[in-house]
Amino acid sequence: MPRPAPHVWGRRAKAMVAAFWACGSSARRAKPTRSPSSWRTTLDHAVDRLDEILGPLGWHDENDADNTFLCVYDADATPDVRTLTAFAETATRHRALTGQPPALIQQQRLPLLGRRPFPSGGTGLFLAGEWLYQLRRSPGIELARIRFTHWLTTIQVPRVVRTLLRPMIYGVGCGMTVHLPTLRTLGGFPEPMEDLGTGHRLSLLGADIAPATVAVLDEPYTEPGGLTDLHALAFLTSVRPDRHAKAVSHLPSALSHIGKALLDSGNGPTKPPGSPAPR
Template identity: 30%
Template sequence: MLWEQAHVGAAIAWFAALTTQLPGSTVTVVTTAREERERQHLIDALTRCPRRQITARRFPHLTPTELRQLTEADTAGPDGYLAGAEVRSVLSARPLTYEVVADLLRRPELAGAPVRHVHYRGEGRKAAQVNYAVAQMPTAREHDYIAVYDVDSRPDLALLRRTLGYIAARHRADGQPPAVVQQSARFETSGTADQAWQRHLCSGAARLQTLWTLRREIPSFRRYAAAIQRPTGVTVLDAARRGLAQTVGHGLLVRIDVHQRVGGLPEYTILDDLPFGYQLTTARLPVHAAPVMLVAPAPERVGDLIATHRRWFRSYLDYPACARAARHAGRGTPVEQAIALGVAGYRAATWLLATPATAACAVAVVRSATTPPTRTFAAAALWLGGVAPVRVLAAQQAHRPGLAAQARDAAEVFAAYLVQSIGPVAAIVDAATSAGLPLSPKTHRRGPDRKEQK
């Protein structure tokens, strides 16, 4: 957890309640000293910034109260800059996440609960924090699992029991429990944005991400696991059949011995989830898709949506580092590493070209000079990309939406395609112009905690 003071209480209460229904399970809350260093960096940045430029857009780490206090402070000098002491006073009034966690775990209702708190003092990001927490586990059996969740994840008891049942079934079928199990997610928004256009666009983006999960992520895991279980013996063919496992860093269950075998989550990349999948691929370790889906909150505002895509795309830019790490560890042959990199490059290219391809098809449909074959091809591409999948999703709902609602949903997906490539372009610019990210891309302007599950 990083900059999660407002959300940690609900998360701890949720997971602590689950342990009472799942004997043998424990909860580890991981906080990091990185937050202290980021707060100092934020103080330095604010004292170098004219007060009129202190905005929520520029400093998403600030809470609304902190933002108001800083912009209304009367201690600014004649040049409009705030004094360092004033900035420190405002930001230090909010306790750090690890202080909030420590206070929560002293409450009577959590006395005796199998919840422990690990505070990571290194420089690393989420992967390093998780690896550190795993290394601090007092007892663990070889076939125990680490289940990684974000602070806003809300796996319910039925979902976890179905996952455990799936693990037991795989154990009986394969003779050992699966190495890695992924709980995929369906994304939803709460519609908290003030402007209708932002609500519709973010709703379309959440639906588009869900479509990617259903059409790409889950089938890819199934093909990957099948290719490992039934190899042909031809290296090139088997590597091509496997493709590339693209794990996600929440709802990820990793067996303890597998975590140790691959050296934990990758700490040499910006993110940990996709690079971890690369290491599993080169180690030929299967990833099984659990027959369940989490409900994950999606960004509610376009700025947060683009920032999320910007962060996610950094994983694709880190794949060369993944290949170097795999070579250094002796995992996979050069051919297998090259094929995995090729698949990553293909996926990055399709994401990067999503917006221009959608725009080109739309122009081809409405442009009078377009030839009939080209117009037909463009219309078919738009239909298959947005309309057909929306109709398929609608058919699976208990209360099937009408044609007007389906048309609205398809229009939202089309709009989401038109902004799909902005985040990746920004990520490429970041990688080309900056050496690192001193502040994590966090925001306190998220909606209420999501607790419903399907």
């Protein structure tokens, strides 16, 4: 049999469900309450056991790591049935254009599931407004930034132009797909928000980031507490962007010191709230 397309694995739910996610599956678990620190610990704990998880399927680290991507999802998310094929095509196309796989493939989260209604009154109007904002932000801002970054990566332009124009990419933790060797180079998933930290650090390294061609559906916030937690955690994570720079300062970067400074100063330390927190 021919070798399968790049392996894609993973699911984030505060408690990681360690399983190989095959195309078309939709295993679902409720979200237990956990602290942000155990969030990361659970993710990296699962990553450390890929041989144990995927070995029975014929996966071997020494042979397959370079073709392996780790997907992070929320438990209430529903990835498109074409997701694995789309990821494989994106990785293969990017490798053909640049000679290397993308460090990150970002799938866009669309909060369209609507399993629970918004509450009545002013709280419901506020949450509905946040829902509309997220629908606008995901394709209009986050996807646009990633597509522009990918375009800069795959065309021939002077390095100084690429440096001046490249935007900061913030990962979105529902649909974030990281190349396994890249994650190991970073030392695992950053905490307390693995998506913000991963995107920020890869941007500072000048890593290749590619957009996925299919979206992932998720639930909107229907309780103000979860939305407040998200914004508070995002602020606490991003208020010190120098910490991300320090965390990758020992790694080789495609960006100059000026390019890194432009990223941090021009894009600001704020996190676009596109990645769900506990609800």
